[in-house]
Every structure is written in C-alpha cells, then in structure tokens.
Amino acid sequence: MAAAVPQAGGQAPPASVVQRKSRTGYVLLFPGMAWLAVFFAIPLVTLFATSLQSPIEGRTGRYKPGLEIGNYASALSEYWPQFLRSFLYAGVATVLALAIAYPLAYFIAFRAGKWRSLMLVLVIAPSFASFLLRTYAWKTILADEGPITSTLNALHLLPDGRILNTWIAVIAGLTYNFLPFMILPLYAALEKIDPRLIEAASDLYASPQTAFRKVTWPLSMPGVVAGTLLTFIPAAGDYINAELLGSPKNRMIGNEIQTNFIEYRDYPTASALSFILMTIILVMVFTYIRRAGTEDLV
Secondary structure: OOOOOOOOOOOOOOHHHHHHHHHHHHHHHHHHHHHHHHHHHHHHHHHHHHHOOEEOOOOOOOEEOOOOOHHHHHHHHHHHHHHHHHHHHHHHHHHHHHHHHHHHHHHHHHOOHHHHHHHHHHHHHHHHOOHHHHHHHHHHHOOOOOHHHHHHHHOOOOOOOOOOOOHHHHHHHHHHHHHHHHHHHHHHHHHOOOHHHHHHHHHOOOOHHHHHHHHHHHHOHHHHHHHHHHHHHHHHOOOHHHHHHOOHHHOOHHHHHHHHHHHOOOHHHHHHHHHHHHHHHHHHHHHHHHHOOOHHHO
C-alpha cells in the first residue's frame, strides 16, 4: 500500500481517512458500472447466446441453446447485399450531412452573432418531433405529385420520374433525420477555436483558403470525427427510412433484422445479423479514428 502523503503540519493523515478516500471512487463508479452491466453487458451476452441457438424440430419459433456457429455463415451469405447497401446508404448520407452541416456550423460559430442561440434552437427543434413523424412528413414532401418531384421532372432531372420509393428518398431521409447529430459536434469544435489563431495565419500572409486548410479544418477534426460517427452508426442500422421512403429493393440490414425478429420469429438469425453488424461497425470505427489521428476519442 502506498505511503500516505504528509499533511501541512508534517503528519500523515490517519489510515481511516485514506481508506475512506479510496472507497469513495468505487462508490461513485458503482452506479455507472451497474447501469452498463444491466442494460449493456447482460443484453449483449444474451444476444450472443441467442445467435447460437438451434431450432426445435416441429415447433416453429422455438429454439434451444446450442453452439450453432453456422448461423453466422448462413446469415452473412444470405444477407450480404443488405449489409453492403446499408453501409453505402449510410456513407453517402454521412458525406452529404457533413457537406451541409460544416458551412452551417461554421456560420453559427463565427458569423451568427446575436442570432447564434436562435439558430441552435432551430437546429435542435425538429428533434422535438417523433422520428417516425418526421419520416412520414418526408414521404409527403417527396410524393409523386409534390412540388419537389414536379419541379425536377419539369427539368428532366429524374430518370425514373419519381423520388419516393427509390434509393434517393432513402438517402435523403437518412441525411435529414441525422443532420443535427452532425451539426452539433461540429459547432462545439468550431466554437472552441481561438479566432486569434486564424488572425495570426492572415498576418503571416495566408489566404483564407490556406488558413482554413491549415488552421480551421485541423482544429475542427474532433468535431468532424464525432459528427460522422454519430451520423454513420445509427444510419447504418436504421430501418424506418428504407421502410417508409424506399421500395423492397432498397431494404437495409435493419429491415431484415426487424423482419426476422418480429415476423418470422427467427431469433438466432436476427441476433446473428445484429452481432455481425455491430462487429463490422466497431472495426470500422476504430480504423477510422486511428486513420483520422484522433485516438484520444477512443
């Protein structure tokens, strides 16, 4: 046991005080660890155990404990197109969200002035409505008779003559619904940048483009990384946008998990798909963070 640090008078604190301080940390840590154990660790173990179950012959929807590793191979071989489509849609939506959010977050952080609070409220306000309700609203906005589709058809910009029930509508819905998750981390990172650093770059004869590339962009990278992760991860597992805005050929892996779990009651397949999705996303996240040079976020 480490020696007690002497107090100002040259005397070490009593052993009871040292023990009480050491126990305080564990007491403060206990609620968070208990929460993680009940709502994360135990469900994760249960999910993994379910993914290895085997069916009971003659009893549909009934399974017994087992070690059916083949459930993973079967799930991956049957649903790999949905995995690829999910990551493609989520990746495109993330890039679009970043392209939209960065200028907006930059303006709020550096140019909004007294309107900053109002603009932040407007960014957050759509989240006060139900996710499902917002997606249904997009279904109305992108309808075949709606103003957006009619205008684009008049300009001959839609090859199939419609937006709804296509991949365009799914990606548009994903981009809109998860856009606040991109804007807020970007704003938090940009707002922390000291304007004097940008002024110093200008004093050293850097053009505005160079100052942005050498100063603003690198300092905002924590916000970029956090925003892309907060957008990509839920978008990859989403199923509501593909269900309401897309067609059967636009189904994502979340739709297949939902169908296998609720409609088919194929719990091992649904659990295996969930575990595969989680594993792939974890590998992608760690790789992305290390490549972005922000390992401190892990």
